[in-house]
Amino acid sequence: MQEAMIKRAVQLLADGTVNRVMGWKRGEFVYDITPAVFTTAEELEKDFVCDDFTQANLSKYLVKESRKEGKILAFLKPCDTYSFNQLVKEHRIIRENVYVIGIPGGPKLDIEKIKAKGITGILSVENENYTLKIETIYGTETMPFSEAVSGKCSGCKSKKHVAYDELIGDDGEVLDSNRFDMVAKLENMTSQERFDFWRGELSKCIRCNACRNVCPACTCENCVFDNPKSGIDQKAAADSFEEKMFHIIRAFHVAGRCTDCGECSRVCPQNIPLHLLNRKFIKDINELYGEYQAGADTTSRAPLNNYNADDCEPSVVHERGVE
Amino acid sequence: MQVNENFKPVIVAFCCNWCSYAGADLSGTNRLNYPANVKIIRVPCSCRVNPMFILRAFQKGADGVIICGCHPGDCHYTSGNYFTRRRITLLYSMLDFLGIERKRTRLEWVSAAEGAKFASVMEQFVSDVQKLGPNRRLEDLRCRKQ
Amino acid sequence: MLKISADRLNDLFNRIASEQTLYIPVDREPNTAEYRKYEDGMKLSESLNTVRSAKDFFFPQTENLAEFKVEGKNIEIKDIREESGDFVVFGVRACDARSFSILDKVFLSEPVDSFYKNRREHGTIITMACTRPSETCFCTAFGIDPTAPEGDVAVFADGENYFFLDRTEKGKKFIESVADMLEDGDTSKLEEVKEKTREIMKKLPLAGLGTDSFGGDKLNELFNSPKWAELSESCLGCGTCTFVCPTCQCYDIRDFNTGNGIRRFRCWDSCMYSDFTKMAHGNPRLSQLERFRQRFMHKLVYFPANNDGEFGCVGCGRCLSRCPVSLNIVKVMKTLEVKE
């Protein structure tokens, strides 16, 4: 796969279709892969990588890249194409300046899950028939592939590309995923249990803003949390209230636009399951206003920019499920 | 649940200028009583109420927040309250999801002619919140009254 | 050397906790550790290091500086500082232990920061030698020996016992206070463990990382390097690296109106943030390139220029494992390195 991608990228660079390539760059270790822009065949051959660890969603970088001179080639996984489409719809990405090649998605691996097994000093990770063979300074370890699958891939919603100029490999289908199971589980808890659950999770927050800055839906030039005129520009969660405030508003600002790409939870240094907040909004929207998948197209009206005269009243919240 | 009779909850009511605020006015001119611990904030339209306003009210000491707007279809700006309805539904649902007591939040449609409804809604809401006791799950400890 | 057998470690913890507050690293999830206030029965984490660094004990993410009561034209200032209670931080690694001497150079230099000093004076740091370094470790590049950590007391484990070595006056007093629980032990096995760890250190992937290309004398040549543009390209501008870093010490001072008065507090700030240097009339660091450069120049050039060549990094590897896009100081160093 990686060879085919490099070959095609080199071709497109050579024939002048594009002048840059957005992809992933090899790091010091097998897993520390950085999104990068390549401009020459040599760079591509030396550093371009696409493997089990290339999880990062490249769409957000295209907001800036598509405004530069010339056309850029971007390799997008199925989930990334949803974010891409959403940004095109919001006029953040200039579609004509991007040449999209759809590539098959995951499941990708999460190095944290490997380390959680107590495996350390990792030198290499090989996938042999869905068993991971991990070379470390302390010897060789093995573990099942499935146990190291990234959280954002385990609830995969779709293997279908919703935007591309060409494909490498086959297109997939929208999946019948179980991604709302955890949200439903929380909904069935008591109010006190839910409060305790979130109190535990959100108190870990260090307000590093990684979830916000990585989010392809968060593309405001000046975020309300950075704007001194907003009156809520908190640098640190000085009180537990501010933790809740930040995360509620962060999720609310992307409600109806979040494609559920899972980047927020992936990047959280404290492993807070932030995607559950976003999924809660998606689940509510689906249930109350009809099925909606942000990024699936570039023309539909977002649920929060829309209404029906017979929409439900907010009192539904008070009447359903467990108090 | 034990109810502290001495507890006077602080209620913030965001009222739309065209209907609910006039409704509150009417209830006043009709000499209808509604609890004095309801603090009314007048907004041009219920959809002016940003989710942050609601959270800020809780932060600064509110025990309950209620939003009042024109009845659906009667919005002075044609469709403002339809957007309010979706937005606030999702927000209240999220607060509930985070374990904040659901009875601390409410939305009611009150027209300019419904002075009696305004008074009874407030009466009811205050009594609901009073049963819950002071807001502890969504409070900012720094702002607790000393 | 004095020791305690591994099965009696919790007895020791209970003893310490009965006299002062004790913090130990505990696993929150498998291999994700954080410092917690010790309660009976808590198990010492076997993870190499905590996600957040130990700087939090002396320089917490937020702390109150003062309170103001404003009435009409009058202001009343309330000094709300309180003497810290005595506390012990157990299980600090060699890298984090070094970070305290770096933070000391900032906060204890004139004018002394009384908030930091207060906690420093009341805290006893018990370090723990490493036996299973990870691929992200590169403390040796900064002259740190993970088998001989600094701190007030250094603890060494050989699998069966924990050995205690005092390193400062405060450490000596600490050991005396628990001496009745310790006994003399044979350190021959310990020496083997240390030797083995040193061998592993040499084999780590980052063992060859050099600092010769950096330092205060390379200021303009590194600042003007064209490579910053490419390096900073994918930086998200979040504060993860700064907040998990044991040596990052930039802070902001803000006021919060509580309704009962104004509370002035300070909180961590990050040079990666767009508003870090923003003024009413402009911003000298407008793009992420400049902000990214500032962070690494500070650690590798500015800090050594002001502190006799000591670097502002301790090689703990936190930024290597936590950066959302895997940008880190090692990549910066390797890219900027001048190869002979």
Add this chain to the structure above:
Amino acid sequence: MNNDTLIPLIGVVTDIRQDTPDVKTFRVNALEGGKVFEHMPGQCAMLSIPGVGEGMFSITSSPTNKEFMEFSIKKCGCLTTWLHQMEVGQQITIRGPYGNYFPVETELKGKDLLFIAGGIGLAPLRSVINYVRDNRSNYGEVQIVYGSRSKDDLVDYQEIISEWQADPNIEVNLTIDNPQEGWDGHVGFVPNYVKELNPSTNKTVLVCGPPIMIKFTLAGLKELGFTETQVYTTMELRMKCGVGKCGRCNIGNKYVCKDGPVFRFDQLGELPDEY
């Protein structure tokens, strides 16, 4: 516990003077009268209104003034707007003094001095000028070149006219950017005016003003034959702590709040161009 520099003192605003449409000069005293603290010319203080913010301002009065401190402040952002709304009697918080100062007792002693200021840039230099006037015998010739957008924007115009221009031992050259009714003085930008005046190159120069003015003035001075070691300026960047710890006001390894704000141009030249 000892005092901490981050915990401020209280000052009282005892006089407010509207200097120009957007600059006011505030006189600050300690609660019990007198000065809140002593300083040297060029040093700064952190002023704050609790709940609004804290900002670093140059102390415009001379240390030889034993009765009060003065701050000339231009309305620019949030905090300065609040400061401009103050009335006499308002208390503010104040801490300092911070930073280094112009070397009035060492390198500048016995020298001929040339002050060049633009707009609110006069604020830090006013402290030095009045210090020099009060210790006149320690210094040689004194020349002041000061320019502003218009006559109304000349800060401290009254003091300039009634005291500095009246002083036979000081040469004062004023200029404004554009011709204006009631102004018969020089018209033109400061850098060009300096070149026209062609000052003797044995003078030591102290310059402060908008960055663009400083840039062109320095270039002009070099054309006239001045070297960078003869020229001092004072800088401003965002500051929070005032003591070189919060980490934001650095230029290279120098902190403006602690190692500055006064720099000689040859020192600045060694630092990266990031200000």
